[in-house]
Amino acid sequence: MNIHLTRRYSLSASHRLHNPTLGEAENRRIYGKCNNPYGHGHNYVIEVTVSGAPELATGMVASLADLDGFVKREVLDPFDHRYLNEEIPLFRERVPTTENLCVEIYRRLRSFPHAHLERIRIEETALNSFEYSGEPLGRTE
Amino acid sequence: MLYITRKIEFSASHLYHNPAFSAEENRRIFGKCNNPHGHGHNYTLEVTVAGAPDPATGMVLDLNELKDILQREIIDRMDHRFLNYEVPELSGQIPTCENIAAVIWRLLEPRISKGRLHRVRLYETADLFVDCYGERNGAGSSTGKRNP
Numbered sequence: 001m002n003i004h005l006t007r008r009y010s011l012s013a014s015h016r017l018h019n020p021t022l023g024e025a026e027n028r029r030i031y032g033k034c035n036n037p038y039g040h041g042h043n044y045v046i047e048v049t050v051s052g053a054p055e056l057a058t059g060m061v062a063s064l065a066d067l068d069g070f071v072k073r074e075v076l077d078p079f080d081h082r083y084l085n086e087e088i089p090l091f092r093e094r095v096p097t098t099e100n101l102c103v104e105i106y107r108r109l110r111s112f113p114h115a116h117l118e119r120i121r122i123e124e125t126a127l128n129s130f131e132y133s134g135e136p137l138g139r140t141e
Numbered sequence: 142m143l144y145i146t147r148k149i150e151f152s153a154s155h156l157y158h159n160p161a162f163s164a165e166e167n168r169r170i171f172g173k174c175n176n177p178h179g180h181g182h183n184y185t186l187e188v189t190v191a192g193a194p195d196p197a198t199g200m201v202l203d204l205n206e207l208k209d210i211l212q213r214e215i216i217d218r219m220d221h222r223f224l225n226y227e228v229p230e231l232s233g234q235i236p237t238c239e240n241i242a243a244v245i246w247r248l249l250e251p252r253i254s255k256g257r258l259h260r261v262r263l264y265e266t267a268d269l270f271v272d273c274y275g276e277r278n279g280a281g282s283s284t285g286k287r288n289p
Contacts, residue, residue: 004272059235
């Protein structure tokens, strides 16, 4: 029986939404207060869902110790209490919206060796959430 | 298609131990969940039924009927129980969240008289839950490890 296992993690980080190819006025119009040059931060909740059939001997889709260790190494350690624009290489070139954060975290976690990565869901605040399941984005880059 | 969800809570104890493993292996694999005295959780169960509303009642499935099924099949069986010893459906299995959700699926699926059981979501804590979609794969899901 296929089971999805979801674990919630939190991390706090700052960011600034700003696209250097657009003018100052355009950035302010598109990103509003998120364009504040000093940045601002969030307590992000990261929901990681992996799937598979529970192993007979352990009853588990994946050991939580394995999953927690992997998420800590790949995501929490590099992202928590950081300024995303400067400290995550991708976000020196791409606007660190939570959409892009979702995709980047998915990319970092999809090589989890013990179960299939099903989905990343991020709550930026209690009122906003974003999900990504690895489907092609067809973005224009 | 509409999805209706009913939520219940139950409290139960369990422990993780596989008699095929040595004592040391059990401790290594299951950590503090291997404490022989067991430990407990307040479980939250969300049961989702999918279907079209009956034109006469406007309901997919009468929530009172679902409430009675959940009382009889889940709460009466699991609430304030030691899952390893008091729930025969779990005997011979490690009572992980994954296995409990699968047992709940098998208990509920044949009891749903209208619509069909879509998802069983079982929270062990606010930060850990599993979703069971039965033998079907979940939306956009796959079976087993299949990473690109």
